[in-house]
Amino acid sequence: MSGDLYRLAMTVLHPGFEGTSAPDWLRRALGEGLGGVVLFARNAIDEPLIRQFRAENPGTVVAIDEEGGTVTRLEVMAGSSFPGNRALGVVDDVKLTEQVGRQIGRMLADLDITLDYAPSADVNANPDNPVIGVRSFGPDPELVARHTVAYVNGVQGAGVAACAKHFPGHGDTVTDSHLALPTVHASREVLMERDLPPFRAAIGAGVRSIMSGHLLVPALDPSGPATLSRTVMTELLRGELGFDGMLVTDAIEMRAVAAMFGPGEIAVRALGAGVDAICVGLSTEESLHEIRDAIVAAVRAGVLPEERLAEAAARVRDLSTWYAARSALRDQAHDDVDEGVGLRAARAALTTTGKAALDRGPLVVEVNTRFNKAVDPATPTGITAALASLLPNTARAQMEPEGELPAFDDRPVVLVVHDSARHAWVRDTVARALALRPDLIVVDTGIPAPPQGATHVATHGISRVSALAAAEWLLR
Structure with a gap:
């Protein structure tokens, strides 16, 4: 049994926290190998805050939901400087979408943020969808695919990792996964032709991360949520689509999964399915240690192979290494300011x-x-x-x-x-x-x-x- 089992378990945990400075427990956790931190508007995000993380663990994967449009953490009080995906899809100018993505990436690069949980690569196939809607580029798979690629190229061209979400596609749902488990009733053939092309395109473009959706997709696996399904996360995403980057869960306190299992059990099952990083939207020292201990106990009991945990931790470190190697891109992006691109896009939309x-x-x-x-x-x-x-x-x-x-x-x-x-x-x-x-x-x-x-x-x-x-x- 590996002597650094606890550190491996900490590496795959990416919690959020209350407050505008790093709490003492979070600092200690980073020193113990915590792999990442998720930021929200409540944290009043600025450079000194992120320097606190880096002082404890320079390789911290600092993540944020900065989609533009309705979902912004950095500009929540005044509203985003960039229109969201639906507006960009209406314009349907991939060069413009890439420029918007680059400026969002530049904004994150200036703060030393590693990973943007964007873009939404969901095809908004169901007009009654309560949670995707304008966060999608649109209802057409080809349009969504080309703009997903453009957005990924823009963000990663600024030296910040992008994250295509919510695999295998949250667009054909009538339930918000924050509140309950949505079901996608489409056949496998429809999924392959409609929902998966944007993710396939993102993988082809070199997207560094993909986020799982807490979705029941019976045509792929009727046994439970995609986040916890080895059939979906490993056989489909890794095997058929060939993704080898960091796979992160959507927040595990969302009722789609939290109504079924406790946080530790969700983390163990997700890791067993092939996920690499566990996003916890809001954590405390006690809850973080509970999840860590559940992972360690699962490895010791033979429920979760240690090799799988080590593989997941390695992918988290690989993302951090990718980010560290792109400081020159971030320096270049810092000088590549186009303050008018958001308004130009909004006018065109x-x-x-x-x-x-x-x-x-x-x-x-x-x-x-x-x-x-x-x-x-x-x-x-x-x-x-x-x-x-x-x-x-x-x-x-x-x-x-x-x-x-x-x-x-x-x-x-x-x-x-x-x-x-x-x-x-x-x-x-x-x-x-x-x-x-x-x-x-x-x-x-x-x-x-x-x-x-x-x-x-x-x-x-x-x-x-x-x-x-x-x-x-x-x-x-």
Whole structure:
């Protein structure tokens, strides 16, 4: 039995934490070989924080969800400087997508972040999907594949590792895996033709990491979630598709798997299936040690082969080594600043009906569609702020789902909704508002239904630049 078994177990654990500085327990864990750390907006991420990790373990894999659009950890209060995947898919300019990916990579490189849990390579095949939606480049496999490659090339061209997610594809689901276990009912043939091409393309482009999806895919393995399936993680992803990089779980506290097993059991089963890194969205010293001890106990009991654990730890170290070897790329990316690329992309993604020429501050009515749990709750739509920056006396009213509309006066009215294609109640809200004010302007920040009303703007995502692009158009 290897003398460094505990260190191997620590290497494959990648926890998140509370607070804006590295807690003492996390520092100790890094000194004991903890392989990675996952950052969230709650950590108020900056260079001094990451230097604290590096001081304990220079090879720490520092990871973050920085997709652009609705999912941002670095720009959560103001909104992302980059439109999300759906907007980029609407534009369908792979050069532009690569430029956006490069600037996101540059931003992470400046902070010394190793790994971006992006892009979403999911094909949003089901329009009722509650968790992917605008995070996908679109519903067409070929479009998603080419933009996945462009995004990967952009991020990794800046010296930061990219991570294609959520294998084998979260796009054809009607359940949010944060809340329960989704089932993908498609046949193996459909999966091969629709869901897997973007991952195959990402592997061909040299993506350094892939994230598993907590999904039940009976056509591949009816016995349980893909994250815990050797058939899916090893035989399909490693064997058939030829991926040899670091395979990381989606967060193991998500109910799709957490409702079935405890954290230690999930980690052991995922490692046995072929996963290399265990993402724990929020951890404490006690919970981290519980998972570590469960892994060690499984090896000692012969449940998890030590060779499999050693292989997983080696892949984590390989990713760290890859990152260390690309300091020159990061230095180059530091000087390759294109602050306008996000806004250019957002402007290009707008789809509009009718015309508008706001000449005075409107009443902006924001309908509070509930975002999925991948989106930080502090993320703003940004439409009110963008209009207020251009038009004094812009006012804001908020409306709860299926609630009462606010009173309208003689001011122009801008109604901001999200995902009207997915929510009948949103479409009904638009219709009610239009009955009262046929001249109101509708802005949809998600996947839009066919336009209602005389003036309609679709941004195809939530970001600071998407909001600004919409505001500019409304003032033309």
